[in-house]
Amino acid sequence: MKKKKVLLAPLDPVHDIGLKMIKRGLEQKGHDTLLMPPDHSQEEIIKSIIDNKVDVVLISRTLGYGVAEILGKFIDLAEAAGIRDKVKIGIGGMAIRPxxxxxxxxxxxFGPGTTVEEAxxxxxxxxxxxxEAGISREKKDITAAYDYSFRNKRIEKLLDNIVDGILDYTxxxxxTAILRAEIRRQIIDSTDESEKEKLRREYAKYCDDVVKSFYEAGKYREKTRPLTSDEVKALGKYVDDVNSRLNPLTLQHIDKNPVVFIQYGTGCPFMDIAHIxxxxxxxxxxxxxFDPSWGARTEGFLEGYITHEEDGSIITYENLKSIKESLAPYTLWQVRAHRGLNTPETVVLAGKIGADLTKINIxxxxxxxxxxxxxxxxxxxxxxxxxxxxxMPFDVVTNEELSGVPAFKAFAGMLIVSKLGLRLGGKPILQPLFCYSPxxxxxxxxxxxxxxxNAAKIYCLRNIINAPIWCGAPIGFLTQTEDRVQSSLMTALHASLASSLGVDAISIASSDEAFSKGPITAPSRIDTLRATQASFRFFGHSDITPTENAKKWAEEMEEGIEKVLESVVENGNFVDALYQGLLGSREDGAYPGxxxxxxxxRKS
Amino acid sequence: MPDILEKVMDAVDVETYLVCKNEEEAERFSIELMEKLGFQDISIVFIQHQGPGARVRVRGYIYKPGDKYSWLFDQSN
Incomplete structure (x- = not known):
């Protein structure tokens, strides 16, 4: 490209910093630049254009007072001097609009917010x-960089022993959940409506009464209702309209910043989509x-577009499908299957509909x-x-910490399920909590x-295994208050701590995290996204330095994990170890469900 | 022209500083303020009284999950 000669001139009594930044950007691209001092008249700028034979002139104007008159006069002078058609003239500054x-x-x-690259x-x-500041808008595979090799071979051996026992036991x-999952898969795959009906009748046999009454008598659970066809049609239009003008911001400032997830689950799949x-x-x-807690205690899933007046959005094929279809192509989507009586079917639905990730932890x-x-x-x-x-990679969340289970015990359980996942050909993601736990x-x-x-947790896990880490869920849990500034700040600081520790992903809360008297709102989600973005920008490549305690506690945690795993091996049966409290006891605050x-x- | 409140996705938060003696009074004033503004489904999200007054964040829900959202049907969205 031909090198350009560019005059940068402030039409103000003081310099606009923007011109200096653009000057630097132009020089980096090999162009010649001339930056005029401030407080020159328009005539002097025109003279400088002529004398220096420039190709392009960039004028800045920060002051809004009389801007139209002054700039109009400048163009008139350029025309009178015979340079208007020979020189490209751009104008920028706080007072300017395209x-x-x-x-x-x-x-x-160029108005406020113009980038150097734009000029x-x-x-x-x-x-x-x-x-995009080097960040691509592609879905990131957060497991890609890991080979799951164990650095702590002693722990690996103990895990192998436990996993052998689990596979033998099961x-x-x-x-009935496994049977339903297979029937659901057949329902999804079938194109024959009469066959689907037959399968639904069979499916209902393996459900509890609430779900059975839906399939047999069309009854809906209280506080739920089917969404109308008008609502479904309107949703499609809404999503198309929004997608056509979606020009997303980028949260990450550097490549090292983790992937950021938000949790949705307002109760209504359409409100969820609006929030998403x-x-x-x-x-x-x-x-x-985020599904409703009662869904985890119900045998079987409903069907159709269903909304719910309380927290958690009901899992149905149609609800999930409408959410999936609303997502931007680069948005990662996780459907949780980590608890409850529908775990296998949740994973089948998620997989068939095209989720990227799921969540499982026994x-x-x-x-x-x-x-x-x-x-x-x-x-x-x-x-x-x-x-x-x-x-679908799955995270192995350690939320039992929130009940009072110490991190080392929760991590022992997480590592067992992760090893089980590896043995079965899966890709587990470790999910330590970044929380103010009991x-x-x-x-x-x-x-x-x-x-x-929090740093100790990451050090400990890294000492044990080379695996992806996704901090959850949400980060900063129990440090946030109902004040949105404090809440957003705590989220953002935890996000930057996670980034400093080099983790792969984080789940963030909204600024309504500590508010429990009503549904989470869209602006509260934006609060913490903005705060996280600002925090990533603030820290850049600099790191947060933990004290010596972090390494000391990491070592103690690793020792604790090993001891727990030894006790599970000695016990001889993983399921029994759960009942016995070896991975979290009643004294800790954990109760077998x-x-x-x-x-x-028994399999027939 | 639609009612402008129908353009609100879910709720309106009002944040201000109320001159009052204590938190109890702040709560009462917060509710009164929102009622005066015409909100019906009101929640106090955050309230903290210190010295001369209280920092408050009060919410008026326009739509809750499960409602019919007018913005979903507004073709000009």
């Missing part, structure tokens, strides 16, 4: 294509489906999620096999700061 510039006869106008593109006469067992589209616009990289689901340990163990093995079949509230590890103990107790069947 429409005003065009009206006054400038070749381009350089104008000088070079090419179309401006926004850069080999001759099944559940808003979050995509403000830069969220991924979204997580220890959490059965110790804090309310599902019977034996039932969830059998279901989870089937669910992990489906996740592997559909190529453990640290009692023991005091966060009395000084929120950094060290009762939903689905005594429902495991």
């Amino acid at each position: 429409e005003l510039a065009a009206e006054l006869g400038f070749d381009a106008g 350089v593109a104008f000088v070079e006469g090419r179309e401006y294509k926004p850069l 080999s001759d067992k099944t559940t 589209k808003s979050c995509e616009a403000w830069g969220a990289n991924g979204v997580i489906h 220890a959490y689901g059965s110790l804090s999620g309310g599902t019977d340990p034996e039932r969830l163990t059998v279901d989870a093995v089937a669910a992990i096999k489906y996740a592997a079949e559909f190529g 453990e640290v509230m009692i023991s005091g590890q966060m009395e000084d700061n929120y950094i060290d103990f 009762r939903a689905g107790r005594n429902t495991v069947l």
Whole structure:
């Protein structure tokens, strides 16, 4: 490209910093630049254009007072001097809008928020294509860089022993959830309506009464209703309209910044979609489906577009499909299957509809999620096999920490399920909590700061295995208050801590995280996305330095994990170890779940 | 011309600083303020009284999940 000679001139008593930044950008691209001092008259600028034989002139004007008159006069002078057709003239600054510039006869106008690259593109006469600061808008595979090799071979050996036991224990067992998952798959695959009806009748046999009454009598659960065909049609139009003008912001400032997920689950899939589209616009990289807690204790799924007046959006094929179809192509989508009585079917639905990720953890689901340990163990093995079949990595969340289970015990459970996942061909993602857990509230590890103990978790896991880490869920849990500034700040600081520690992904809360008297709102989601973006920008490549405590606690955690795994091996049976409290006891605050107790069947 | 409140996706938050003696009074004033503005489904999201007054964030829900959202049907969205 031909080198350009560019005059940069402020039409103000003081310099606009923007001109200096553009000068630097132009010089980096090899152009010659001349920056005039401030406070020169318009006539002097015209003279300088002529004397220096420049190709392009960039004028800046920050002051708004009399802007139209002054700039109009400048164009008149340029025409009178015979240079208007020979020189490209652009105008920028706080007082400028593109429409005003065009009206006054400038070749381009650059208002607030203009990038240097935009001005350089104008000088070079090419179309401006926004850069994404090196961050591509493609779905990121957060497992891609990991080989899952164990650095702690002793722990690997213990895990292998436990996993052998789990696979042996579950080999001759099944559940109604597994049977339903297979029927659901056939319903989805079938194109014959009469066959589908027959399959639905069979499916209903394996459901509890609430779901049965839906299939047999068309009854809906209280506080739910089917969405109307008008609403479904309007949603399609709404999503098309929004997608046509979606020009998303980028949260990440550098490549090292983690992928950012938000959790949705307002109760209504259409409100969820509205929130998701808003979050995509403000830069969220991924979204997580949050289902109602009663759904985890119900045998079977409903069908159709169904809305719900309380937290958590109901899992049905149609609800999930409408959410999937609304997503931007680069948005990661996770459907959680980590607890409850429908784990295998959730993974089948997620996989068939095209989710990118799921969530499975036997220890959490059965110790804090309310599902019977034996039932969830059998279901989870089937669910992990489906996740592997559909190529969906799954995170292994450690939310039992929130019940009071110490991190080392929760991590032992997480590592067992992760190893099980690897054995079954899956791609597990470790999900340590970044939270102010009951453990640290009692023991005091966060009395000084929120950094060290969270850092210890990451150091510990890295010492054990080379695996992806996704901090959750949400980060900063129990540090946020109902004040949106404090809440957003705590989220943002935890996000930057996660980034500093080099983790792969984070789940963030909204600024309504601590507010429990009503639904989360769209602006509260934008609050924390904005705060996270600002924090990533603030820290850049600089790091947060934990104190020596972090390494000390990481070592203690690793020792604790090893001891727990040894006790599970000595016990001889993983399911029994869950009932016995080896991975989280009643004293810790964990109680083996009762939903689905005594429902495991022998394979025929 | 649609009712402008129908353009609100879910809720309107009003944030301000109320001159009052204590948190109890702040709560009462917050509700009164929102009622005066015409909101019906009101929640106090955040309230903290310190010295001369209270920092408050009060919410008036326009739509809650499960409602029929006018903005979904507005073709000019």
